[in-house]
Amino acid sequence: MDWNLLGLAFVTVFVSELGDKSQLAAIALGSSGKSVRAVFLGTAAALVLASFLGVMLGGGVAQVMPTRWIKAIAAVGFVGMAVRLLWDRDAEEPVCADEPAEPFDSV
Amino acid sequence: MLSVSDLPLLAPDAAAESMSLSSLDCSTNGSENRVESSLKPQGQAAATNPAQPLSLRDELGIFLSTFITIFLAEVGDKTQVTVLLMSAQSKAPWVVFLGAGSALIATSLCGVLLGKWLSTRVSPRLLDKAAAVLLLLVAGMLLLDVIQG
Secondary structure (H helix, E strand, C coil), rough: EEEEEHHHHHHHHHHHCCCCHHHHHHHHHHCCCCCCCHHHHHHHHHHHHHHHHHHHHHHHHHHHHCCCHHHHHHHHHHHHHHEEEEEEEHHHHHEEEEEEEHHHHCC | CCHHHHHHHHHHHHHHHHHHHHHHHHHHHHHHHHHHHHHHHHHHHHHHHCCCCHHHHHHHHHCCCCCHHHHHCCCHHHHHHHHHHHHHHCHHHHHHHHHHHHHHHHHHHHHHHHHHHHHHHCCHHHHHHHHHHHHHHHHHHHHHHHHHH
């Protein structure tokens, strides 16, 4: 095992991902989502699969996949999630306000 | 004399029998009540309390929506390009994948935990607005990538 290469790959990717789109999305979804576990597993699995494809396909990713279109679709997906977040909270609001006995429910 | 001595013998038996029956009745009633009372709050809680644990189906939905959007966003992104360049340069693509994969798991764990921590600090209403803005920002960054090529 080439530990230097392993460390280099880890540090490079860790630094380049810090504060990147996917981590921002993970923060947003983790804070608002009802299930932190599902968000974490989804994020980690997606990132690992993307890097796996990067390793497998090498330089051919751009040829195999229309990355611009895929990114546009992803952007639409994030807008949809943002809208759903605002919509869901607005829909839940009256129910939550009418529930003063919430501490008793958890007992 | 016989009848007098027999009666007290019979009577306690009968009394014991009736008592044991009634106590049996009581115990079955009690257990029934207990079952009902143990069922009721759960049903009520599931119906009214939104903070209950999610069903597997809901969780799968969250997992899939997260997975698909993040995967689509990351395809062709700079991290993927970095990984493929490193794996092409080195002769050990699996080592690069191992390093990159663990780094990605670490960053997503950091992100999710930061979000979780924020959710204990900020009111849910404000947090959802902030999260929506953050997601729109991510969408904007993606669209910028699309426009820039």
